[in-house]
Amino acid sequence: MANFTLSVNGRPQTVDVEPTTPLLYVLRNDLDLQGPRFGCGLGQCGSCTVLMNGVATRSCVTPVSAVKGPITTLEGLAKDGQLHPVQQAWIDEQVPACGFCQNGQMLTAVALLQRTPKPTDTQIRDAMAPVLCRCFTYYRIQKAVKRAAGVQA
């Protein structure tokens, strides 16, 4: 076990865990966060996505010892009680079905829009393709990304 100090949603957090512990379990079990979720443990589905330095990152295959830079989870998107525009767009388009994967969908969309504020349809499909949804809400997700970007759906 070893101490690691992380910046999570703007707050420093120190945990005492094995260096190989996936960041996902530190966030969920040590820091009591609900946003990132276990879907595959293989970096294939995206349910565990967090932002590390603003980049969409698979926390299930990121050892806590490899964390470099501030972490933002779904919990950290809202500011001053106001939902992030991406979260609001998800409500306005009534996106989620079961909702389990939507953490990864929303954070990947946030990262996309930071990089490419006015994405084309193709850019949205390419950027979002690695995040899987088994309720198949893809059509509404793509509409919600456009809504958040202020581009015509």
Place this chain on the structure above:
Amino acid sequence: MNAIETLLASVLQKHASPSRREFLKTSGRLVVSFTAASHLAPLAAFAQGAGPYPDPDYKQLDSWIVIHQDNTATFFVGKTDLGQGTGTAFRQIMSDELDFDFARTTCIMGTTNITVDQGGSGGSDALQTDGYPMRRVAAEARRVLLDMASQRLGVPVGQLSVSDSVVSVTANPSQRVTYGELIGGNRFNIALTGDNINQTTGIAKMKSVRDMKNVGMSHRRDDIPSKVDASPVWAVGVKVPGMVHARNVKPPVAGAECVSVDESSVSGMPGFIRVVRERNYIAVVCEREEQAIAAARRLKVTWSKPTAAPFPSSDKLFDYMRAAKPTSSPAPTANGDIEAGLKSAATRIEAEYEVPFQGHTSIGPAHALADPSNGQMTIYSNDMKSYGLRTGVAQFLKIPRDQVRVVWMQGPQVYGRTAADDAGFEAAFLAQQIGRPVRVQWMRDEETAWDTKGPAYVMKMRGGLDAQGNLVALDYEALAADYGHLGYNEFDTVLIAQLTGRRKQTPAAGGYDAPDDMYAVPNRRSAGHVVSLPLVWETPLRTGNLRDPNGPQVTFAGESFIDELATAAKADPVDFRMRLLTAGKTDDPNFKRARSIAVVKAAADKFGWAPRPSPAPRATGDIATGRGFAYAYRNQTVVANAVDVEVNRRTGRVWVKRIVCSHDCGLVINPEALRGTIEGALLHGLSRALHEEVTFDAEKVTSVDWRTSPTMTHADTPAQIDVVLVNGDPNPNRPDLQHYGAGEAALKPMLAAVANAIYDATGVRMRRAPFRPQRVLAALKG
């Protein structure tokens, strides 16, 4: 306060205004009401007492409806909402029957000790079946409240008006009283009648559809806000004091027997608590989650391989099924004389269609937390059938039912997976063994390999046309690999019952289905046989109910073959179907023929379907375009899908760029939530058409992650989806128009619609699903 109560308090602090943080004592139970945060309702269960947990009495009005002093209402129903918005729809129909302000209602679902047992969800029956007792009890509550208001205000009921839970004297509206003032905080103490829960009723009658004002409105779904803001509504996120983590160790080869377990291989690992083994069921329990994962991977287990192969490899599956001796051949349905009809036909064609096993492959693997505190067993679960889990666990653990409760919470999509909730049983078993709360979480390879599967099918179709191109004979004969089909949370068939050897002796017979359509064909037969794979128990190829359990398979054969017949008749595929629908002169009690005709017409109209035979004239270039149509009904819901596809002749990739779906599920409660549900079902069908297949060698399943078990992604998403909500009832405004199910029907015709479109585009008929690029490419090269 324990951890859960602390969590609850923090959630209430965050989401509910102080006036709504109202704790109401009713019938010996503590009910937490938080109107504004109705999406957090399942958390209310956390505030319950220490047990035991007897069943709420469905024959008491108080079990269904509680009205609070602040003139808000909580509805308690025995269903689970898997993300289709049924909870919101229940609030709409109950608010209407009760004349309550929709915004001031909450719906609590699926937690076994505080909601009546309506079975949880399944079969798309939430509104078709379970909505009716909800409507009747709400109507009864309104009747009782009006009687109370009559006494309070001193005027007969006939001179009262009620709106948004305020009763007033019609002639003098300033004389008024609210429902909250009449009963808030008190019990109704009204007995209901009905031989079973579906028949629960009071004296009052349901309203005419015309008088229901929330019905038909697209109220925003109340479960969505908590799904975008990381609220603690998930079964995966529950924590209780002293909880530990377990991971299973599955047989590496199907049918293997555990010879020995070397506990010393992991006993020195950090956080190790115990290895629990009963026959072939093995789990490792550790203090922390990552410790349990590491120990389960390292545990040394000696297995003996079975002497006979448990199943053929997946590339030999259909040959095996054709050669197998059926375990049963249920009686066919038939009209006319199929063989005479075929013999008399001017043109005869036949074709065989194949659909492999397809898995649930939930986005989140199976999981549950079981807490044995206070001598009870509380299971936090996303089980769609939470009531069955409770009963099954009590039987499996041999403890009284009243000692078990299931707290239903949000979870990854289930669509039938948790009908046999393996993780719930395992967590309870381990909690009993360890004496501490245990969280079980399946890993990805475990879930994808060992979840329940939709049965594989081989279907032979024969058809005959007369000289005018009329269909005079239609024969369907199926082989379904469905022997041993899993029941709902049965204590003696769930996987842990099989692996521990606590299973029943005789497997379920299984079954087959036939296409559901309203075509009138003078000579028709639908027959089928169930076949078994060699290994029946302890197999990863156990069949269970996957969303519309047989519909996509059998409709693939039925509706592909209708297109083949239309081509043989040189007819337009929609015209050909319409002739078959209008040839019948009788209808069923729910007007399925009239509604089928309306639905087929609506899809063709919206699509802009110009009549011509298929295939389309051949074009040159890499991209071939075509269109496809398919129709079916599921139970009482009628659906037709029309699609546009692009087939890349160079790569074999199929892109469905537009879907039109026309859909008649009777009275629509919430159009926007319904559209979302239909879109999801359409794309689930598309994923099964294009990608999904369970692969295996002769020892084990080899599709074990998202690379080996591909699914549809954002890249496959159609550019346009048009959902047309149809009301094809001959009397569309009748006051008793029924509400039917909508969770599954739209999926049903998708495989056939896509196959028909690929044929239209390329002239190549795909009779084997899924239409993966290499399979399409091979077919194109012929």
